[in-house]
Amino acid sequence: MTSGVLAMTVRVSYADAVKVTHLQDRTLHPSLVADLDDELSRHHRAAFGWALACCRWDRTAAEDVLQTAYLKLVDGRARFNGTADFRTFLFGVIRRTASEERRRRVVRATLSLAALRRDPAAEAVPHIGLAPITRAETSRELIAALDQLPSRQREVLHLVFYQDLTIAEAGQVLGVSLGSARVHYERGKAQLRRLLGENGRHAE
Amino acid sequence: MQNDNDVRDRFQRLATEDASAAPPFTNPARVIRVTRWYAPRRLAFAGASLAAATLMLAVGLIWGTSTGYASARVQGERERSAIAANALGVTRQLASLRRELARTRAGLAQLAAVQGSAAHTSLLAAEAEVDSMTANVGRIERNVSLTTNPTSPEGPVFAILRTMPVRTALAALTCNPAVPAPHVAPLQKGIPVIELPPASTRAAATFGAVLGIKQVSDGKVLVNDARRRQLKLFDSTLTTSSVVRDSLPGSATSYGRLGTPLIPYLGDSSLIADWSTAQNMLLLDGHGQVVRAVDLPGVGIYGNVNSGYTGVDTKGRLIIRGRRDPRGHTGDMSYPDSVPIIRADFDLRRVDTISFIRRPVMRITTEKSSDGHQTQLFALDPLQSVDEFAVLSNGSVALVRGHDYHIDWVPPDGATFGTPKLAFDWKRRSDDDKTRLADSVRGAQNALLATGYGQAEVAFTTGPCDQQGPPPGATGRSGGTGEPGPRTNCTRFENNIVAAALGVQRSPRPPLAELTRVGAIDDYDAPIRPGSTVADLDGNLWVLPRTTTLSKKGELVYDVINAKGEIFERVRLPLGRAIAGFARGGVVYLTSGDMANGFTLERTRLTPSTNASPK
Numbered sequence: 001m002t003s004g005v006l007a008m009t010v011r012v013s014y015a016d017a018v019k020v021t022h023l024q025d026r027t028l029h030p031s032l033v034a035d036l037d038d039e040l041s042r043h044h045r046a047a048f049g050w051a052l053a054c055c056r057w058d059r060t061a062a063e064d065v066l067q068t069a070y071l072k073l074v075d076g077r078a079r080f081n082g083t084a085d086f087r088t089f090l091f092g093v094i095r096r097t098a099s100e101e102r103r104r105r106v107v108r109a110t111l112s113l114a115a116l117r118r119d120p121a122a123e124a125v126p127h128i129g130l131a132p133i134t135r136a137e138t139s140r141e142l143i144a145a146l147d148q149l150p151s152r153q154r155e156v157l158h159l160v161f162y163q164d165l166t167i168a169e170a171g172q173v174l175g176v177s178l179g180s181a182r183v184h185y186e187r188g189k190a191q192l193r194r195l196l197g198e199n200g201r202h203a204e
Numbered sequence: 205m206q207n208d209n210d211v212r213d214r215f216q217r218l219a220t221e222d223a224s225a226a227p228p229f230t231n232p233a234r235v236i237r238v239t240r241w242y243a244p245r246r247l248a249f250a251g252a253s254l255a256a257a258t259l260m261l262a263v264g265l266i267w268g269t270s271t272g273y274a275s276a277r278v279q280g281e282r283e284r285s286a287i288a289a290n291a292l293g294v295t296r297q298l299a300s301l302r303r304e305l306a307r308t309r310a311g312l313a314q315l316a317a318v319q320g321s322a323a324h325t326s327l328l329a330a331e332a333e334v335d336s337m338t339a340n341v342g343r344i345e346r347n348v349s350l351t352t353n354p355t356s357p358e359g360p361v362f363a364i365l366r367t368m369p370v371r372t373a374l375a376a377l378t379c380n381p382a383v384p385a386p387h388v389a390p391l392q393k394g395i396p397v398i399e400l401p402p403a404s405t406r407a408a409a410t411f412g413a414v415l416g417i418k419q420v421s422d423g424k425v426l427v428n429d430a431r432r433r434q435l436k437l438f439d440s441t442l443t444t445s446s447v448v449r450d451s452l453p454g455s456a457t458s459y460g461r462l463g464t465p466l467i468p469y470l471g472d473s474s475l476i477a478d479w480s481t482a483q484n485m486l487l488l489d490g491h492g493q494v495v496r497a498v499d500l501p502g503v504g505i506y507g508n509v510n511s512g513y514t515g516v517d518t519k520g521r522l523i524i525r526g527r528r529d530p531r532g533h534t535g536d537m538s539y540p541d542s543v544p545i546i547r548a549d550f551d552l553r554r555v556d557t558i559s560f561i562r563r564p565v566m567r568i569t570t571e572k573s574s575d576g577h578q579t580q581l582f583a584l585d586p587l588q589s590v591d592e593f594a595v596l597s598n599g600s601v602a603l604v605r606g607h608d609y610h611i612d613w614v615p616p617d618g619a620t621f622g623t624p625k626l627a628f629d630w631k632r633r634s635d636d637d638k639t640r641l642a643d644s645v646r647g648a649q650n651a652l653l654a655t656g657y658g659q660a661e662v663a664f665t666t667g668p669c670d671q672q673g674p675p676p677g678a679t680g681r682s683g684g685t686g687e688p689g690p691r692t693n694c695t696r697f698e699n700n701i702v703a704a705a706l707g708v709q710r711s712p713r714p715p716l717a718e719l720t721r722v723g724a725i726d727d728y729d730a731p732i733r734p735g736s737t738v739a740d741l742d743g744n745l746w747v748l749p750r751t752t753t754l755s756k757k758g759e760l761v762y763d764v765i766n767a768k769g770e771i772f773e774r775v776r777l778p779l780g781r782a783i784a785g786f787a788r789g790g791v792v793y794l795t796s797g798d799m800a801n802g803f804t805l806e807r808t809r810l811t812p813s814t815n816a817s818p819k
Binding site for chain 2: 037040041044045046048049052059063067070136138139141142143157158161162163189192193196
């Protein structure tokens with residue numbers, strides 16, 4: 001009884017709180033929202049890196065995706081049931097949100113006949129932003145090599161080497177089995193090594 | 205493992221760079237507070253606010269309208285009371301004035317008796333002045349009584365508020381559906397009714413059925429007797445005649461095997477069908493002699509040209525009522541509700557559609573008997589309004605619209621335009637009238653069903669040929685393969701009206717499917733019926749309305765309409781006469797008689813009106 005009272009007074013993490021409360025509605029209690037803010041701020045940089053990877057290093061798109069994912073978490077559209085690590089869950093939400101955004105852009109471009117409104121002058125100079133210029137040479141090589149990999153392999157490698165997740169956790173984020181994740185990991189790593197080597201030779 | 209570390213190092217450097225460039229963390233809850241304006245609760249609140257505003261506006265309108273009307277009514281009552289009080293005093297003063305005038309008149313009479321004739325002129329002037337004053341008093345009294353009488357036609361001052369548009373619209377929206385009052389053109393006043401003069405000339409011979417008259421420039425008259433299949437040329441007095449085309453087959457002047465209309469063409473020429481050759485028209489000169497054969501432009505209009513509804517414009521183009529093809533599947537087909545009006549150009553060899561006219565939907569029911577005969581029954585709804593057309597001598601095509609009795613004009617070269625509705629004594633059909641009419645039609649149809657369509661208008665019977673002549677009452681016969689030898693399949697066209705006139709009784713046919721009405725009954729009696737328009741040669745259109753109050757003993761009374769679309773006179777024909785044709789200068793040819801005894805042909809002349817179409 002005493003321990004129960006003490007447990008109620010101790011500030012619990014967001015994940016633990018969700019486990020305890022088993023919310024039935026889609027809105028979060030204010031205290032849980034505060035906990036969620038803490039969790040998100042803690043994983044914010046990693047989440048941004050993952051959003052960049054999901055958006056092919058398009059910074060603007062990554063920021064939009066990240067904010068949308070956060071909103072999903074807060075307004076209850078994405079609910080964490082506590083069965084996995086919160087970071088894994090967050091990465092999964094970001095990945096799905098990025099996929100939705102990608103599909104939505106394709107649909108919008110199709111429905112709005114974006115091709116008819118295309119500005120030839122703008123097309124003549126592709127918009128690449130400042131990121132490729134400001135990045136280090138090795139990072140540029142890595143991004144160029146990752147761009148040539150299939151999305152699954154690229155994502156597994158990113159989650160394992162960039163986010164320091166295990167292959168099993170990467171599989172959870174991607175929604176694939178451990179075996180599949182391992183295969184993507186091995187093949188992606190071999191392909192990445194080959195690409196980085198080729199790039200090096202070209203560089204030489 | 206070493207390689208993995210190398211890759212990991214690269215990723216970590218990339219992570220470090222990304223982390224340094226990561227945007228600051230923004231509390232998503234705050235963003236939600238900004239972006240959640242579209243939450244369902246807010247939308248519901250906005251909707252409720254809108255609904256409340258609309259409700260308040262409606263209540264305010266109704267309330268304001270009602271109170272405004274009520275206060276106006278009270279004000280009107282007060283005003284009427286004041287006027288009535290004033291009027292009472294005025295009436296008394298007027299009565300006093302009348303008495304004074306009467307005394308003055310009596311005094312004038314005494315003066316006249318005393319002074320004799322010397323002052324007669326001045327006395328008459330004084331009496332006229334008294335009469336004028338008396339008339340003024342009477343007018344004032346009448347005005348006063350109209351003002352004070354609440355049931356007077358002018359009504360109270362604020363009676364106009366009872367017909368306020370807003371109030372009417374609200375009542376229509378909230379109480380009951382508004383019944384739109386159709387715009388009904390009143391019977392045009394001031395249109396003279398002209399008696400067509402009695403016939404000045406009467407043909408000695410009788411005719412089976414006159415289907416076309418052409419008066420040529422030398423005064424001779426070509427008369428087409430379609431029933432007897434003769435084309436006769438009369439002199440200008442209609443006394444002597446010669447047969448220029450006869451029903452006797454085998455000669456160069458044979459009329460042909462079918463009765464066909466004579467189409468007056470340009471100048472003294474005429475067109476008539478040549479049924480002995482395939483789809484040719486014969487161009488006749490003023491004496492009925494064939495000038496040449498004319499091939500019709502287009503395909504499949506031969507029957508339409510010779511249907512009796514063909515006109516000619518000033519360029520020699522034929523204006524024809526086109527064909528409407530039945531729709532539906534075999535056994536239950538129907539003709540559409542409109543017929544194209546087509547124009548055939550001999551020079552350009554082209555046929556184009558210039559407009560459409562309305563015709564009742566006609567249903568076709570088919571039944572095949574056990575003996576192999578197939579019977580088709582054509583049934584149309586007699587309660588639907590129809591359009592008619594005619595070609596004026598100036599080349600314009602007048603399309604008389606039956607639903608509202610106005611005319612659409614198609615000039616020879618120009619765009620179509622319409623003219624206002626014509627005056628007609630419209631008869632509104634109440635719901636009871638419609639029910640009664642529908643029951644009447646249904647009763648007639650049931651009678652047809654019971655008798656196996658013995659009185660049906662037209663029936664085609666297809667079956668084995670009987671190798672005998674056409675039966676009594678049949679007006680035509682066609683079919684076969686065209687090959688020599690006995691025909692194996694015949695289509696017989698039977699006109700039961702003719703059969704009934706000849707007293708032929710056919711065996712009843714088996715009842716077919718029940719006939720049904722198509723479309724709603726119009727709110728008003730149709731003003732015209734099919735075949736009720738004809739154009740004279742002076743640029744006017746003659747329309748025979750379906751009903752008229754101007755007929756005394758059953759004479760036909762035509763509305764004569766000029767090229768501006770105005771009825772400028774109504775012409776009452778002599779009793780028992782019908783129009784057979786026209787000639788220039790107001791000449792009208794009339795027929796009278798019946799099928800049994802033949803028809804006579806008469807000629808009269810109508811004095812041209814000043815309001816007629818310009819020549």
